[in-house]
Amino acid sequence: MTKPAASRRLHSTSASLERICGSAASNLESSVVKSMASGAAKTALDEACPALTVQRATEASGHSKQIISKSEQENDMKIVIIGGTGLIGSKTVARLSVKGHDVLAASPSGGVNTFTGEGLDKALAGAEVVIDLANSPSFEDKAVLEFFETAGKNLLAAEKVAGVKHHIALSIVGAERLPRSGYLRAKMAQEKLIRESGIPYTIVHSTQFFEFLGGIAQSATVGDTVTVSSAYFQPIASDDVADVMADVALSQPINGVMEIGGPEPFRMNELVARFLQLANDPRKVIGDPHALYFGTELDDRSLVPGAGARIGSTSFEDWFDHAPPRRSGVAA
Ligand SMILES: NC(=O)c1ccc[n+]([C@@H]2O[C@H](COP(=O)([O-])OP(=O)(O)OC[C@H]3O[C@@H](n4cnc5c(N)ncnc54)[C@H](OP(=O)(O)O)[C@@H]3O)[C@@H](O)[C@H]2O)c1
Numbered sequence: 001m002t003k004p005a006a007s008r009r010l011h012s013t014s015a016s017l018e019r020i021c022g023s024a025a026s027n028l029e030s031s032v033v034k035s036m037a038s039g040a041a042k043t044a045l046d047e048a049c050p051a052l053t054v055q056r057a058t059e060a061s062g063h064s065k066q067i068i069s070k071s072e073q074e075n076d077m078k079i080v081i082i083g084g085t086g087l088i089g090s091k092t093v094a095r096l097s098v099k100g101h102d103v104l105a106a107s108p109s110g111g112v113n114t115f116t117g118e119g120l121d122k123a124l125a126g127a128e129v130v131i132d133l134a135n136s137p138s139f140e141d142k143a144v145l146e147f148f149e150t151a152g153k154n155l156l157a158a159e160k161v162a163g164v165k166h167h168i169a170l171s172i173v174g175a176e177r178l179p180r181s182g183y184l185r186a187k188m189a190q191e192k193l194i195r196e197s198g199i200p201y202t203i204v205h206s207t208q209f210f211e212f213l214g215g216i217a218q219s220a221t222v223g224d225t226v227t228v229s230s231a232y233f234q235p236i237a238s239d240d241v242a243d244v245m246a247d248v249a250l251s252q253p254i255n256g257v258m259e260i261g262g263p264e265p266f267r268m269n270e271l272v273a274r275f276l277q278l279a280n281d282p283r284k285v286i287g288d289p290h291a292l293y294f295g296t297e298l299d300d301r302s303l304v305p306g307a308g309a310r311i312g313s314t315s316f317e318d319w320f321d322h323a324p325p326r327r328s329g330v331a332a
Contacts, residue, residue: 075100079249080127082106082114082155083134087211088170091242092131096249107134114151117158124162129249130155131168132190139294141182148190156197166253167201169194170245173234173259174303175205180296191257200253204244207261207305208235210319213275216268220291221283226276229268230287231298234305236262237319240312261305262312268293271316278320 079096083089084105093105104123106112112119114134124130132155136147159167171191175184194201208216213235220228244260269287276283290297 076102077129078102078104078127079129079131080104080106080123082112082130082132085109086133086135087209087238088241088245089131089133091238092133092245092249095242095246099246099250114155115147117154120154120158121161124158124164127159127162127164129166129168130159130164131170131245131249133170133245136186139183141185141295144183144186145189148186149193152190152193156193156199159199160197164199166249167194167197167199168204168245168248168253169201170204170206170241171257173205173207173261173305173309174301177302178296178298181294183294184296200255202248202251202254203257204241204248205257205259205305206236206241206244207303208233209238209241210235210262210314210316211238213272214279216293217272217276217281217283217285219294220272224283226272226283226285227288227291228272228285229291229293229298230270230289231268231293231302232265232300233268233271233298233303234261234265235271235316236260236312237314240314243312244310259305259309260312261309263315265304266316268298274316275320 079101081089081093081096081103084093084103085107089105089107093103097103104127106119106123108115108118110119112123114120114132132152134151136144138144138147156167169190171187172184175187175191178184179188191203194203216228217226220226240262241260248258267287269285273285276285293303296302
């Protein structure tokens with residue numbers, strides 16, 4: 001059976017990364033170093049290449065809004081990645097730099113702050129694409145709403161002045177179904193600003209990253225006990241998310257939402273327990289259907305992507321074996 005176009009594109013991205021990663025690592029490094037702190041650039045490079053082992057099987061079947069790739073020739077766009085030093089940001093920077101684009105990793109540590117507006121005009125000058133991968137330093141309800149609203153307004157206003165042609169943001173599968181969560185309300189406020197901005201856009205709704213399992217456990221820990229929801233979720237590896245973000249950056253805006261998720265649904269309590277056990281963490285995990293997940297109860301549909309979602313192929317076991325997880329205190 002012929003693979004869908006989106007799947008073919010992911011495989012070709014993977015193949016070109018594979019060719020480039022071995023031989024041109026030093027080129028990539030110098031290109032990335034132009035736009036971000038050198039330590040972070042090395043991390044991004046190191047992280048991009050192991051990702052090549054990931055099989056990028058993706059099914060886009062049934063999705064009404066297929067993305068259309070721009071010509072492979074267009075490889076010199078200026079792309080600004082807000083939050084380019086973060087987990088997904090640094091991996092996305094590496095993937096787009098490999099392709100020869102002029103990638104700017106923007107973050108407060110490098111003098112670009114979407115919350116205060118510092119450095120934005122200069123960073124966005126000449127940019128065609130902006131990918132917003134920033135996260136709020138605080139997850140407290142009021143603070144996180146203020147962060148995404150203020151940062152969103154500042155960023156979109158600066159993009160209008162700069163004439164940006166595609167704004168891309170990473171949000172969360174099910175955010176629209178869970179208004180009791182302060183964090184998810186803030187993500188919906190961010191999305192509303194984007195929809196109303198008049199700038200062509202693509203919003204990617206991802207499920208939870210495997211890297212966030214430690215954060216989920218941490219946020220639900222009292223003493224030595226972790227009490228988490230027993231609802232289904234379908235987490236994804238950050239490498240698979242970054243593959244999609246890079247692919248979307250080189251595609252036309254869909255002016256809508258596309259969903260991505262991991263290959264397999266799990267009951268949250270069962271996967272958190274497995275993760276802690278593999279990490280030799282002695283905490284006991286209890287599954288409770290009424291346990292709150294960042295302020296809201298979940299049902300078995302809440303965090304699971306729909307039938308048309310693009311599916312990353314890295315399994316939990318593959319991820320755990322290849323990317324030793326940060327165990328706790330991860331605020332992603
Ligand atoms: N965690 C999940 O499971 C999950 C699932 C779906 C979607 N998401 C979304 O994915 C996005 C990226 O998450 P992540 O885990 O990759 O984030 P992360 O690793 O926590 O990185 C956050 C980034 O945001 C930057 N940042 C913070 N404040 C900023 C500001 N005022 N202006 C500009 N940049 C700022 C940080 O810069 P510094 O390094 O300088 O501090 C850092 O680069 C978030 O929007 C999140 O909502 C997360």
